[in-house]
Amino acid sequence: MSEAVLQARGLRASYGHAQILFGIDLTLRRGEVAALMGRNGAGKTTTLKALMGLIPVTDGTVLFEGRDVTGLDPYRVARMGLGYVPEERRIFTDLTVDENLEVGRKGGTPGREPWTTDRLFAIFPNLAEMRGRRASAMSGGEQQMLTIARTLMGNPHAVLLDEPSEGLAPVIVEQMAEAVLSMKREGIAVLLSEQNLYFASAVSDRAYVIEKGLIRFEGTVAELDANDEIRETYLTV
Numbered sequence: 406m407s408e409a410v411l412q413a414r415g416l417r418a419s420y421g422h423a424q425i426l427f428g429i430d431l432t433l434r435r436g437e438v439a440a441l442m443g444r445n446g447a448g449k450t451t452t453l454k455a456l457m458g459l460i461p462v463t464d465g466t467v468l469f470e471g472r473d474v475t476g477l478d479p480y481r482v483a484r485m486g487l488g489y490v491p492e493e494r495r496i497f498t499d500l501t502v503d504e505n506l507e508v509g510r511k512g513g514t515p516g517r518e519p520w521t522t523d524r525l526f527a528i529f530p531n532l533a534e535m536r537g538r539r540a541s542a543m544s545g546g547e548q549q550m551l552t553i554a555r556t557l558m559g560n561p562h563a564v565l566l567d568e569p570s571e572g573l574a575p576v577i578v579e580q581m582a583e584a585v586l587s588m589k590r591e592g593i594a595v596l597l598s599e600q601n602l603y604f605a606s607a608v609s610d611r612a613y614v615i616e617k618g619l620i621r622f623e624g625t626v627a628e629l630d631a632n633d634e635i636r637e638t639y640l641t642v
Contacts, residue, residue, distance in 0.1 A: 407434040410563045410594040411456065411487070415465035418455040425451045427618040428465065431596075433563060438585055438595040440605035440626070442640060443615040449598035450492065452615065453565045456596075457489045458482050470562065486514075488561030492568040492598075494552045498541035502532050502551060505540055509555035514562070517592070525554040528584050531577075546577035553584055564588060566597040570604040582608050602640060606630060614639050 409432050416429040425448055433439050441449050454460045456467055458479040467475045474482050483489070497505050506522055513519030526533035529550045535543065540551060549569065556564060566585070570578045585608040588595050599605045605612060605626065612629045614622035622635045629635065 407436055409433070409468075410435050410470055411596065412468040413452075413456060413465065414468070416452070416455055416462060416467065417464040418451055418460055418462050420451075420460065424463070425618050426455060429455075429615070429618070429620060431613055431620065431623075433594045433596050435562075435594050436589060436592040437611065438589050438597065438609045440609040440612045441596060441598045441615060442600065442602070442605060442612055442629075444600065444640070444642065447615045447639075448618040449615060450567055451618075453489070453567050453596070453598055457487065457565060459489075483559070483561075484511075486560075486562035488556040488559055488564040490552050490556050490564065490566045490569065492571060494545075494548045496540045496548055496551055496555065499539060501539055502536045502543075505551055505555050506558050509558035511559040513560040517560070519560050520557045522558075525557060528587050529554055529580055531580070546573040549573065550577065550580060550584070553581070557584075557588070561593060563594040563596070566595060568598055568600070570599065570601045578604060600640075602629075602636070 411433040413429050413431050416426055418426040429452055441452060443449050455462050458477050462475055466473060469485055469487055497508060531547055532550055532554060540548060569581045582604065585595055609626050612624065612626050613620050614635060616639045621639055622629065
């Protein structure tokens with residue numbers, strides 16, 4: 406088994422007085438893609454935000470590459486090499502594609518080829534065709550691609566992806582899948598929050614199923630595909 410990059414142990418988190426996570430345990434290993442699956446409101450986004458330090462952790466521990474990052478500011482966690490792609494994108498709409506990518510640039514890891522605009526444009530050819538366009542003039546799917554590309558310009562060791570296929574056209578979803586698989590080939594660990602079982606099955610090695618802030622299933626994607634009870638109970642609408 407490969408080295409654990411990101412771990413959560415007994416993770417609990419709340420929004421004000423409303424507790425959302427009730428003791429999440431998960432492990433993300435180097436070079437693997439793990440899907441965190443569940444319905445809307447199950448706790449997927451909250452889990453990613455808690456791992457990134459964007460909301461307070463009320464109990465439990467978050468380890469990144471063996472270091473305790475529980476309670477650290479998000480920018481410090483990001484500098485350590487954990488990337489985060491929010492569902493709402495949060496790009497700089499007044500900047501061009503090239504300028505957005507330049508904002509995300511960070512030095513790479515010795516021995517690993519750094520991400521460049523040329524490498525990213527090979528994955529996202531749509532971005533190459535609009536590198537001088539302001540982000541405000543891009544479609545939602547194009548903005549999502551730009552957000553992922555900007556995150557990769559920081560040369561992260563692991564990436565948290567929140568609902569990467571949500572509401573996107575099939576051709577854009579295919580490029581999203583290729584981006585995830587490219588990260589995996591580079592040895593980057595990816596934890597993606599996802600409702601689309603087809604997308605998750607196409608890119609993921611393992612899956613966690615969350616419901617009401619608790620992990621209800623952990624196993625390979627093949628095991629999830631074969632478990633009708635889990636899918637019908639926690640994933641079907």
